[in-house]
Amino acid sequence: MTKIELQINGKLVCFESESRTHLGDFLRETMNLTGTHLGCEHGVCGACTVEINGAPARSCIQFAASCAGYEIRTIEDFGDDEVMMQLRDAFSKEHALQCGFCTPGMLITARDIVLRLSELTSPDDEARIRNELSGNLCRCTGYQGIVQAIQSVLRLRAMKVKNDH
Amino acid sequence: MKSAPFTLSAPVNLEEAIASFREGGMYSKFIAGSQSLGPMLNLRLSQPDNLISLRNLPDLREVTDVGDSIFIGAGITHAEIEDKKILDPSRGLMASVAANIAYRAVRNFGTIGGSLAHADPASDWVNLMQLLDAKFLIVGSYGEREVTSNDFMQAAFTTCLKEDEILLGVKIRKLSVKAKFAYFKFCRKVGEFAEAIGAVLVDPELGIKRAIIGATAGTPFLIKNIDAVINGQTGAMNEALLEAGCNDDYEYQMHKTALERALTQAKL
Numbered sequence: 001m002t003k004i005e006l007q008i009n010g011k012l013v014c015f016e017s018e019s020r021t022h023l024g025d026f027l028r029e030t031m032n033l034t035g036t037h038l039g040c041e042h043g044v045c046g047a048c049t050v051e052i053n054g055a056p057a058r059s060c061i062q063f064a065a066s067c068a069g070y071e072i073r074t075i076e077d078f079g080d081d082e083v084m085m086q087l088r089d090a091f092s093k094e095h096a097l098q099c100g101f102c103t104p105g106m107l108i109t110a111r112d113i114v115l116r117l118s119e120l121t122s123p124d125d126e127a128r129i130r131n132e133l134s135g136n137l138c139r140c141t142g143y144q145g146i147v148q149a150i151q152s153v154l155r156l157r158a159m160k161v162k163n164d165h
Numbered sequence: 166m167k168s169a170p171f172t173l174s175a176p177v178n179l180e181e182a183i184a185s186f187r188e189g190g191m192y193s194k195f196i197a198g199s200q201s202l203g204p205m206l207n208l209r210l211s212q213p214d215n216l217i218s219l220r221n222l223p224d225l226r227e228v229t230d231v232g233d234s235i236f237i238g239a240g241i242t243h244a245e246i247e248d249k250k251i252l253d254p255s256r257g258l259m260a261s262v263a264a265n266i267a268y269r270a271v272r273n274f275g276t277i278g279g280s281l282a283h284a285d286p287a288s289d290w291v292n293l294m295q296l297l298d299a300k301f302l303i304v305g306s307y308g309e310r311e312v313t314s315n316d317f318m319q320a321a322f323t324t325c326l327k328e329d330e331i332l333l334g335v336k337i338r339k340l341s342v343k344a345k346f347a348y349f350k351f352c353r354k355v356g357e358f359a360e361a362i363g364a365v366l367v368d369p370e371l372g373i374k375r376a377i378i379g380a381t382a383g384t385p386f387l388i389k390n391i392d393a394v395i396n397g398q399t400g401a402m403n404e405a406l407l408e409a410g411c412n413d414d415y416e417y418q419m420h421k422t423a424l425e426r427a428l429t430q431a432k433l
Contacts, residue, residue: 002173019173019216022207041166042204043271055244055273060166061203062274065173066196066218112269134355135268 002065008033009077019065024048026064027074035075035104039137046136049105050074056112075104083111086156090149098140109136110150114157121158126151168206175218179331182217183306186329191215195331197225197240200267200275201283219331225278228252231336236302238334239278247272254337255297258346258366262289268356278332281317284324287358291318292379293348295387296364299337305330318384341370347430349423350380361416363424365395365431376427378409378420386410394424395433 001016008031017026024041027033027050036059039045043061050059051073059072078084087110090096097103113120113132120128129147138146172191176182186193191214196202198220205211219225225240228251235254237246245251246263253259266272266280266289280290281301294301294314301317303310306329318324326332340346346366350359362379376394378386386409388394393401402421411417 018170020168020170020206022168022203025167042207043200043267046268046270049270052274056270057273058200058203058270061207062199063168063173063203063216066175066199066220068175109270131355132269135270 004064004068006064006067006069007071009073017064019063021064022060023050023052023062023064023067023072024059027059027072033074033076037101037104039101044137045102046105046109047102049108049136051108056108075107078107078111081111083114083153083157086153087111087114087149090152090156091146094145094149094152096141096145096149097138102136102138102140106133106136106138106146109133110146110153113150114153118154118157121151121154123151125154166207169209169212171206171213172215173218174215175221177221179222179224179304182219182222182331183304183329185217187306188215193217193328195219195282197279198242198274198276200271201279201285201288225276225331225333227334234300234336234338236334236336237277239281239332240276241278241334243267243272243275243277243280244269246277254339255346256340256342256344258297258340258348259293259337262293262348265289265350265356271356278334281335282324282326282332284318284322285358286321286383286385287360287362287380289348289350289359289362292362292364292377292385294335294337295379295385296346296348296366296375296377297337298373298375299335301335302333303330304333309333311336315387320383338371338373340366340368340373343370344368344373345431345433347427349427349430351419351423361419361423363420363422363427365424365427365433367395367431367433376424378405378411378424381410381416381420383410395428397428 002019005014037047039047041060043058048060193215194213225238227238229236235252243263243266348364350362359380365376376388388405390401411420
């Protein structure tokens with residue numbers, strides 16, 4: 001057992017856990033934050049993607065005990081987040097989900113794309129968005145709706161920036 | 166898909182990390198970003214008794230200008246290289262290669278040193294370091310040593326690192342403005358490990374002329390008859406591909422095309 005002290009969704013958490021417990025299991029089973037989904041558990045499918053220290057990361061191949069002192073944000077913490085609200089609306093409008101299993105990870109990755117690559121507003125940028133999205137697997141949608149949703153948020157935000165000036 | 170049990174220690178300096186390896190006579194392994202060893206542990210392909218996390222070691226995060234070269238600490242992440250947050254000896258080559266390693270969520274934590282120590286033949290850094298003729302700085306209980314890229318990786322998933330040694334980082338020569346290079350890889354899906362890699366680097370000012378065939382069953386293959394291959398002599402390329410172990414038709418064709426595309430893209 002290892003003592004873990006880390007910040008989860010803005011709260012300092014102190015817990016005892018087995019060293020081998022990965023962060024995804026810790027979030028779901030100890031913290032009851034079941035919005036983070038576990039698919040492949042070896043870093044390929046992207047369903048477990050959360051934000052660690054401000055950047056998206058796989059929670060299934062990180063051990064919770066190695067995350068001492070880190071700040072973790074799961075999908076549950078983005079209720080009032082501006083970009084996430086825009087993405088949720090766009091995902092709904094563009095039919096970017098069906099079963100919803102990949103959606104928490106998709107949204108974390110989509111938010112990173114929107115904030116880090118805000119210049120991808122041209123229709124020609126679709127390939128790059130698909131490339132950036134390649135680490136999150138969706139077996140329902142065929143990705144078209146997800147890509148359109150992300151593109152619409154990128155355009156919406158670019159428009160807002162333009163209008164604000 | 167859960168790792169076998171292990172104990173975890175998180176030393177805060179190199180001495181402590183090397184010393185903790187010897188404690189208790191257990192089978193220990195070093196771990197950094199957890200993006201290669203993490204999956205191996207979950208798949209139970211690796212079952213150490215003890216994991217020693219190198220995450221908190223400031224020594225591995227150093228990047229320094231050492232005259233004609235740049236030293237890049239083993240703990241620098243792929244994303245930091247992709248985002249050009251560190252000094253670049255390679256005139257953008259390292260950033261462009263880093264940008265195509267796995268996925269952003271992996272690049273945010275995966276480290277250059279961890280990938281090199283893991284030594285998957287299809288990973289990008291082992292191939293690029295061979296192309297760039299990097300020097301590997303290694304530290305152990307006796308002190309430090311430096312090895313060439315030729316000597317570092319010995320076979321698939323096998324390096325010259327002794328079990329209690331830690332890779333400190335790599336030293337890479339600064340390319341000149343006249344350097345021309347290209348790195349091409351085939352992946353079945355974006356972000357997957359490469360099926361075949363071809364890469365070339367020519368820097369007339371530094372007298373560097375290298376090309377590699379990568380993602381083979383073994384170490385990155387440095388082409389010996391480089392002038393003939395650059396000049397497009399099919400016999401020389403055929404010889405190199407066979408020597409690199411591309412024996413069946415599929416392997417041969419994939420690696421040949423990867424190398425040809427790299428040679429074309431480099432515009433030598």
